[in-house]
Amino acid sequence: MAQQKDDKYTYRVTWSEEDGEHIGLCAEFPSLSWLAQTPEAALKGIRKLVAEVVEDMHANHELVPGPIATKRFSGKFMVRVPPEVHRQLAIEAAEAGVSLNRLASSKLSH
Known part of the structure; x- marks a missing residue:
């Protein structure tokens, strides 16, 4: 599954002591996470997962969250x-x- 070129979501990678691995998170999709041995793999994993979820949401005509980075405050x-x-x-x-x-x-x- 290809990642979107226009992916502007807010990602964070942190260490999970409980899991003993790095965890990739996306602020716009707080229920999603991706565990990996390296920070780079955690980021790649969460971005791929978000892309899959967004694609699935589009296919099911669900409202897809907008990126925080593009919102005006x-x-x-x-x-x-x-x-x-x-x-x-x-x-x-x-x-x-x-x-x-x-x-x-x-x-x-x-």
Whole structure:
């Protein structure tokens, strides 16, 4: 099964201590994984598996997930925290002389 030339999915390879092998993962298909002895083989395996699943989904007229890399993000999202945390962050922001938004953005980027 040939891999798609337009494959823009988000892949990651990490070591699985439990399995004693490298594991290939795809963010857009969290239920899929591929175990292999080398990182290169794990990446090749998960990419091939994703291509097969995408082909099967197309054949069955199923909705195929779009790649995260091609999505546009606004830069805005809401996070709910307990009131005590909100208060503590507001105090920290005031003491630092910055907005709560700037403080939260700084903390999230680290």
